[in-house]
Amino acid sequence: MDMIDLINKKKYGQKLTNEEISFIIKGYTKGIIPDYQMSSFLMAVYFNGMDATESTSLAMAMRDSGEVLDLKDIKGTKVDKHSTGGVGDKVSLVLAPLVAYLGAKLAKMSGRGLGHTGGTIDKLESIPGFKVELPLNQFKDQVNQIGCAIVGQSGDIAPADKKIYALRDVTATVDSMPLIASSIMSKKLASGADAIVLDVKVGSGAFMKTKEDAMSLSRLMVDIGKQAGKQVTAILTSMEEPLGHKIGNALEVYESIETLEGHGPKDLTEVVSVITGHLLKAAGIVESFEAGYELSKTTLAEGKAVDKFYEFVGAQGGDVAFIKNKKNLLGNTKRHEIVATSSGYLEKVDALNFGIAAMKLGAGRMTKEDKIDLFVGLDLKKKIGDEVKIGEVICILHHQDKGLKDAIELIEKSYVIGSEKRELKLIEETIV
Numbered sequence: 001m002d003m004i005d006l007i008n009k010k011k012y013g014q015k016l017t018n019e020e021i022s023f024i025i026k027g028y029t030k031g032i033i034p035d036y037q038m039s040s041f042l043m044a045v046y047f048n049g050m051d052a053t054e055s056t057s058l059a060m061a062m063r064d065s066g067e068v069l070d071l072k073d074i075k076g077t078k079v080d081k082h083s084t085g086g087v088g089d090k091v092s093l094v095l096a097p098l099v100a101y102l103g104a105k106l107a108k109m110s111g112r113g114l115g116h117t118g119g120t121i122d123k124l125e126s127i128p129g130f131k132v133e134l135p136l137n138q139f140k141d142q143v144n145q146i147g148c149a150i151v152g153q154s155g156d157i158a159p160a161d162k163k164i165y166a167l168r169d170v171t172a173t174v175d176s177m178p179l180i181a182s183s184i185m186s187k188k189l190a191s192g193a194d195a196i197v198l199d200v201k202v203g204s205g206a207f208m209k210t211k212e213d214a215m216s217l218s219r220l221m222v223d224i225g226k227q228a229g230k231q232v233t234a235i236l237t238s239m240e241e242p243l244g245h246k247i248g249n250a251l252e253v254y255e256s257i258e259t260l261e262g263h264g265p266k267d268l269t270e271v272v273s274v275i276t277g278h279l280l281k282a283a284g285i286v287e288s289f290e291a292g293y294e295l296s297k298t299t300l301a302e303g304k305a306v307d308k309f310y311e312f313v314g315a316q317g318g319d320v321a322f323i324k325n326k327k328n329l330l331g332n333t334k335r336h337e338i339v340a341t342s343s344g345y346l347e348k349v350d351a352l353n354f355g356i357a358a359m360k361l362g363a364g365r366m367t368k369e370d371k372i373d374l375f376v377g378l379d380l381k382k383k384i385g386d387e388v389k390i391g392e393v394i395c396i397l398h399h400q401d402k403g404l405k406d407a408i409e410l411i412e413k414s415y416v417i418g419s420e421k422r423e424l425k426l427i428e429e430t431i432v
């Protein structure tokens with residue numbers, strides 16, 4: 001096989017075989033295929049696409065470039081979820097102890113935040129002592145014993161994706177549907193779960209800005225997962241406004257505990273319950289999605305899973321006493337209030353601006369090397385559809401002076417107050 005022939009094949013829009021895709025990924029991972037040929041190939045894929053079979057071959061070849069977790073020592077159906085990234089997205093922190101409490105097994109690898117989106121691992125690190133790296137045996141034992149564990153993604157998972165993603169970043173080939181879908185799915189398939197729910201965010205604060213793109217990505221990822229023998233469901237959830245009220249690492253842990261205690265925000269509770277419904281059904285714990293959804297809602301409302309969260313934190317070395325006194329998670333930050341400049345109903349916000357503002361305050365990173373401040377962030381006092389009165393506080397910035405001026409500017413221009421009450425559609429579609 002010759003890389004030039006394969007680049008030509010894709011350049012003319014032809015379909016590549018499994019063997020050809022595997023040749024490219026193996027060759028590139030080993031350094032036999034140089035960056036300039038891979039760049040040319042990626043651009044050919046960008047323009048001519050790949051169908052579901054080719055995308056599956058690509059995802060599997062990238063999965064097989066490194067370690068594929070063997071979770072068969074964990075009894076029962078292993079479940080996992082993945083979010084394409086949003087602002088204030090703390091779903092995993094609530095979902096992990098909740099599904100574990102309800103009898104499922106969740107063995108999860110999560111990422112760090114980059115740019116305007118946060119990462120579960122950074123959020124967990126705002127709990128003193130919490131270990132985000134565990135030896136594989138300990139990770140599996142913990143899931144067997146308490147039902148859940150969340151660790152950072154090991155460097156050995158899908159190394160081909162890491163190398164290709166870095167190249168895509170500098171060759172303007174990130175925003176290609178088959179490349180995004182196979183990149184995400186290669187890591188999910190390597191993480192060893194049997195059933196996966198993909199939370200595909202759509203809207204200004206998300207990677208996918210339109211419903212059409214989010215649907216195409218979802219369908220392709222579900223296809224890849226199914227062809228790889230997994231049970232996969234995708235849900236399209238709105239990222240027109242941040243999820244919940246709090247954005248920032250420790251602040252999001254605070255809100256997750258509130259949700260597990262039974263008084264969390266409506267939108268967060270809803271997204272968690274929809275994902276839980278699908279996962280419990282896939283794990284055979286309930287007969288139907290509806291039963292799992294209702295079980296999630298009542299369990300959250302009754303605050304029954306909060307002790308499972310403390311058990312999970314304790315098992316990974318986190319200081320449970322520290323988080324039980326929730327106000328510790330508010331830190332010693334300074335506060336700046338943003339007030340409404342007119343009365344009416346909150347009609348629109350710019351979710352992306354909230355993510356960028358949190359990053360400017362220090363809650364997120366511009367580059368992988370940046371250090372973050374675990375306690376800064378935003379607290380949204382109003383959500384879309386809420387009534388607002390002139391002079392009322394609509395958002396509180398938790399800050400340490402850094403980036404404050406930029407953040408205020410971004411937040412002030414993010415609010416649109418109108419005269420009609422608007423209902424935001426949170427769950428846009430379910431793709432199975």
Ligand code: URA
Pocket residue numbers: 165174179180181183184
């Ligand atoms: N997330 C990934 O893991 N890969 C992509 O290509 C895009 C988002």
